[in-house]
Amino acid sequence: MSATISAVKRRACVACTAAKAKCTPQTVNLCQRCARLGKSCTYLDLPQTKRKRKAAPRCSRVEMLEKKVDQLTSQLTALTRQHGQTLPDTSTSNPPTNDLNSSHDPELDSTDISELLDAAKDPSHGLDPPTSSVLEGQPSIVDRGLLSEAETERLVATFQFDLVPKFPFVLLAHGETAVRLRNREPFLFLCIVAATIGSAHPLRKTVAEEIMNHVTSRIVARSERNLELLRGLLIHCAWYSYPAERYHPRLLLLAQLCVSISYDLGLHRKRSPSLDEERALLGTYWLSVGICGTLGRPINMKHDFRTHVCVESIAATEHLSDRWITPFIQLQSFLATMDEVYASIEASGGSALIQVTRGSLQRQFDSVRASVEKDLSSYPSSTGVSWIPKNAIYTEIKYVEMRLEELSLREELWIAEPESAVRTTMLMGAIQRSKELIHTVTNLPPSEIAHMTITTSARICAAVGYIPTAVLTLLNLITGRTDSTTEAQVQAVVDAAEYPNLVTELANALETKFEGMSAADKETDIVGSLCSKMRLLARCYPYQIRTIVGSVPSQDARQDTSISAVHPNEVTITPQAWPSIYGDLGDVFPVEDIQWDSILSSFTGFS
Structure with a gap:
């Protein structure tokens, strides 16, 4: 080359x-x-000319940008000198031009630049949210003559003495009156009235509509954010009961608004929050886990360092109700952990993984329960109200114990070992723990049943749904075996559940809060709707049992080897033998499997 x-x-x-x-x-x-x-x-x-043409405008563009930078630097230098400030040298290679008058933009005077600099100090965009209520000055329910002064004072006192122990995250000032509360914090006042007024009160619908008017007009339409709105929403969500809606979309929306307002107020990062702000933050966490977790929605708040600091700070106050916050948060935090663990379990793990998971969670819960029981034992008995939070917390403990057996109800986890001894033990445990929770609620005094929180209603729902699910699962496992003790095992499971009587007694106890209400009005209340579904379950349950047990092979048929031509599963218990398994069936209510599953899912999913 x-x-x-x-x-x-x-x-x-x-x-x-x-x-x-x-x-x-x-x-x-x-x-x-x-x-x-x-x-x-x-x-x-x-x-070569093409390259030169490209380079020429590029250089001129750079020069133009440098000139603009010099102009802005000169303007900022002059402005900061007016305010007695100094501006650091921005560049040594591009000194500012001396011709300030020629470089000054005539459309941009010093006032405009000052406003731009002030705006630059705030990283947010748009207008500040309003600080006053759009409904300020409107007549209250007392001004309109719907409630008397005396009745509102009674309702506020009821909240302070009877409701705060069940939800100690909103505390009124000592000596607070309904008059001052109504004038200073009208939304909080309305939410307290709604929580204490009772399901059978004729003004319940009016008060609920008034609350939603505040929510839509102030929180949604005008983006108002303040502690009064958050505290009021927490109370309204905690004792939400009207209107009852399938899948509870309004309740979920209100709970999510609580989380949103809490973050908008910066409670999750505030270095020196007030006691009311700390209680509100913890109450929002408690509500987020209790409602969103129960309804199968993502939990938007986590138990982080700020939550831990607030719990420790609140526990050291002089208010007795603040000492009840710690056990509530501990139990709710453990439930959030349990939900995360259960969501991560895959079917391929088998019974060994479930057994290890169950044991690990049990050890964690034993530690939590010991701490909670220590707190409960320290409550003074002279207050006259110390027994109230014990019932609420004891219900939560029973719910956690019941949830520890929940994995036994998930069929996909037991495909390889459906009749595992681990599973049958957990199924019987689920029945027993659910019964204990139901007995706890059934034995509550009517005054306490009238003020149950929404989370307690959700716990009841789960217990009512867990028992028949566990019973039918066990019966399917038992009847699938050829064993001489099959009938005895079936009888033992059915007797252990005592389901129709148990659920009927629970419905009777809960319906004491609906005296004087029509059946249609009861259906608009969450607990009232649950009671009607409980009675339906009690009537359908025996039919479901009979559907399974009716295919159990007879003992005589199994022992008679001469009937070899007949498949053993074709020999069933005769109708005359049925009452020995499950009493009189004169009042059973037959439903198809799809209908039964739909009714049952409304309890296990609180929908």
Whole structure:
């Protein structure tokens, strides 16, 4: 190859370009390919003018930007000198121009720049949220003559003495009156009235509509954010009962608004929050786990360092109700942990994984329960109200114990070992723990049943749904075996559950809060709707039992080997033998499997 080949980059020759072939120079004006093929080799020189045209505007653009930077620097220097401030040197290579008058933008005076600088100090955009209520000055329910002064004072006192122990996250000032509360915090006042007024009160619907008017007008339409709105929403969610809606969309929305307002107020990062702010933050966490977790929605708040600091701070106050917050948060935090663990379990793990998980959670819960029981034992008995939070917390403990057996109800986890001894033990445990929770609620005094929180209603729902689910699962496992003790095992499971009587007694106890209400009005209340479904379950349950047990092979048939031509599963318990398994069936209510599953899911999913 010639040593005189130009070092300047050249395009491919015309022939190589047409053939889309690689063009390698051999001499100055001849490539290797053309030399090999004996073709004429013609080069087109790369035009240099094109590059020069590109470079020219690029330089002018840089110069223009540098000039604008110099102008802005000069303006800022002059402005900061007016305010007695100094501006650091921004660049040594681009000094500001001396011609300030010629570089000044006539459309941008010092006032405009000052406003821009003030705006730059705030990283947010848009207008500040309003600090006053759009409903301020409107007549209250007392001003309109719907409730008397005396009745509102009674309701506020009821909240302070009877409701705060069940939800100690909103505390009124000592000596607070309904008059001051109504004038200073009207939304909080309304929510307290709604929580204490009772399900059978004729003004319940009016008060609920008034609350939603505040929510839509102030929180949604005008983006108002303050501690009064958050505390009021926490109370309204904690004792939400009207209107009852399938899947509870309004309740979920209100709970999510609590979380949103809490973050908007910065309670999760405030370094020196007030006691009311600490209680509100912890109450929002408690509500988020209790409602969103129960309804199968993502839990938007976590038990983090700030939560831990607030719990410790609240526990050291002089208010007795603040000491009840710690056990509530401990139990709710453990439930959140349990939900996360259960969501991560895969079916491929088998019974060994479930057994290990169950044991680990049990050990964690034993530690939590010991701490909670220690707190409960420290409550003074002279207050006259110390027994109230004990019932609420004891219900939570029973609910956790019941949830520890929950994995036994998930069929997909037991495909390989459906009759595992671990599973049958957990199923019987689920029945027993659910019964204990139901007995706890059934034995509550009517005054306490009247003020149950929404989370307690959700716990009841789960217990009512867990028992028949566990019973039917066990009976399917028992009747699938050929064992001489099958009938005795079936009888033992059915007797252990005592389901129809248990649920009927629970419904009777809960319905004491609906005296004087029509059946239609009861259906608009969450607990009232649950009671009617409980009675339906009690009537359908025996039919479901009979559907399974009716295919159990007879003991005589199993022992008679001469009936070898008949499949043992075709020999069933006769109708005369049925009452020995489950009493009189004169009042059973037959339903299809799909209907039964739908009714049952409304309890296990609190929908």
